[in-house]
């Protein structure tokens with residue numbers, strides 16, 4: 001969150017930003033140099049609160065504007081009272097710019113065509129970035145060292161930090177894109193943390209019986225059933241923040257025609273099952289991505305169209321689909337439409353959009369709408385496709401699916417990576 005704030009500030013204003021990790025560190029910095037134009041402080045910090053910093057700043061001869069940026073509610077900040085402005089984080093870029101402009105007498109906006117520093121520690125936390133990275137040789141000279149879309153190898157970044165370089169640069173023209181990706185990664189993480197703290201139990205109709213039932217076929221633990229339930233409930237709460245998802249939330253409150261909610265629930269369960277058996281990096285984050293993707297991926301398909309889609313699926317007519325009438329067209333377009341919808345929601349991790357947009361692709365290129373081949377498909381999308389395929393097969397032949405025929409009919413489809421590993425892990429767990 002702090003790194004994001006720094007990136008927004010340095011890409012928007014002509015300024016130098018000094019960071020402190022704790023209240024005490026902030027006070028130490030201020031004791032040596034109090035020539036700051038603005039202090040933005042969190043409230044709860046590991047060592048010294050925002051109130052401690054404020055009490056120190058108040059006594060300084062230089063009257064430095066001070067604001068609190070916190071996730072606490074205002075009434076929880078009694079120690080600060082109403083003397084200073086309190087902002088609720090996370091703040092969007094626009095709100096952050098407004099906060100600075102409102103609290104500073106004069107501030108110059110960053111002119112165009114400059115470079116924005118991104119700290120190496122932040123870059124190490126990002127798997128890949130969608131912009132080129134530069135190194136600064138002098139005040140005006142920058143050289144490109146990473147091209148856009150390249151996966152960032154921490155070892156490469158270490159080479160620079162070992163030389164004492166703290167930041168690399170992006171072109172300010174790219175900062176909008178960079179910030180959008182970064183913001184969504186951070187906001188999504190925060191949203192999950194927040195809903196976990198809220199203990200309000202909502203009455204969603206989750207068919208847990210179904211999970212127990214599939215557990216009779218696979219070596220599924222009771223913990224995983226609980227985990228699925230918790231993640232789906234949390235994800236419904238997260239998407240409830242935006243009216244655009246109202247129809248999905250309502251479908252989880254229905255008691256009749258559970259196709260949609262059962263379908264989503266089962267995908268989360270099977271995907272969670274694969275993730276827990278695969279040694280993936282950041283498994284918790286992957287499960288969060290998959291859960292939001294499962295809830296949103298078929299949002300454009302209503303109950304009637306859902307039945308049409310299933311008929312097409314069972315008749316193997318979704319492969320090489322060339323839409324000729326409106327239902328087919330709606331089916332054909334639903335992955336891209338749902339992906340776009342998820343993209344406009346700031347609490348969705350950027351990977352959610354990718355998984356949703358690719359959820360009807362096939363390894364051999366016969367899927368839709370992008371006709372991607374196996375090697376072009378994102379690994380988490382492939383995992384999702386395998387989970388959905390297994391969930392659909394289970395529902396089709398419920399309660400007695402013939403798994404031998406399932407394996408025989410899917411072996412060819414899922415022979416190539418990134419499908420092979422999730423598929424093999426899944427069938428290995430069959431009882």
Ligand SMILES: [Fe+2]
Pocket residue numbers: 263297298388
């Ligand atoms: Fe689906």
Ligand SMILES: [Fe+2]
Pocket residue numbers: 297298334359360
């Ligand atoms: Fe779908």
